[in-house]
Amino acid sequence: MARENLKSPFNPHQQSVGLDHKIVVTLEKFAEVFRVLLWEQAKENRLSPIQLQILLFLNFHSADQRKVAYLAKEFNMTKATISDAVKSLINKEMIVKKVDKADTRSFFLNLTSAGKKATERTALFSGALQASIAELDGKEKENLFRSLFKVIQSLNQKGIVSLQRMCFSCRFYEGDRENKHFCQFLNLPLKGAELRVDCPEHEPS
Ligand code: SF4
Known part of the structure; x- marks a missing residue:
């Protein structure tokens, strides 16, 4: 099949005949915007992007949602990946584990004061996107x-x-x-x- 006939949204020839394709490519640009903004802010604060996302999530959500299993579902990642990020944040003294009294095998994650300060510095990482939407x-x-x-x-x-x-x-x-x-x-x-x-x-x- 000729390259230009391949039905993919990433084929510029197909984009010219289908709005759906152009929308998919535009959304891909938004994914890049998030990736870039998140990386910039994470790097400045010596965090990985997922560590930064976890800190922000913990800051704004209730105790029953501040658990590894919930975070794994939230970010569509494995529990092992989230656990690694959590361990790293504990080593950086940004979060602590707190046993759930209702189920002592389970624990909540709480921000420390260093974690709270980090979220204050990074909470507006998507500001450039927000400013464009405000237009x-x-x-x-x-x-x-x-x-x-x-x-x-x-x-x-x-x-x-x-x-x-x-x-x-x-x-x-x-x-x-x-x-x-x-x-x-x-x-x-x-x-x-x-x-x-x-x-x-x-x-x-
Ligand atoms: S329906 Fe549920 S999710 Fe929607 S606003 Fe009401 S409480 Fe919130």
């Missing part, structure tokens, strides 16, 4: 969010990405997943742009 008007942002939400939901259903705290997997969600959404916890209808991907009140359905 969109309200309608553009809403449409972008709704489209991305639909794509990520579809990937989640195919088992490719884990979304542990989003509305559609929450026991408080009621609706048709298209136009009608209601949160029983808030006792409020939700507009499309109000759906959550990382909700602190989420409980698995």
Whole structure:
């Protein structure tokens, strides 16, 4: 088969005939943006990218989510990889283990004051991306969010990405997943742009 006929989004000839292909390539650029911004910030703070992501996650999430198994699911990595990153952060005195009193074989991960300082320095690593998004008007942002939400939901259903705290997997969600959404916890209808991907009140359905 001629090279230009190969049906791949990474084939520039195919991109000119299909919007889907162009969207895939654009999303790949976003993955690069994240990778670059994360690397820069991690390097400056003598951390690996996953160590930095773990610190930020621990800073913003509840105790029952601050466990190795939960982190492995969150970052789509093996428990062994997460355990290595955790060991390294413990050696750097940025996190400590705390036994879970409800299950003494299990433990939570807590930030130390050095870990908290590191998260304060790095929490805005995606600032350049946020600034570009801020340039969109309200309608553009809403449409972008709704489209991305639909794509990520579809990937989640195919088992490719884990979304542990989003509305559609929450026991408080009621609706048709298209136009009608209601949160029983808030006792409020939700507009499309109000759906959550990382909700602190989420409980698995
Ligand atoms: S509690 Fe949060 S995740 Fe659950 S339906 Fe309400 S807003 Fe969505």
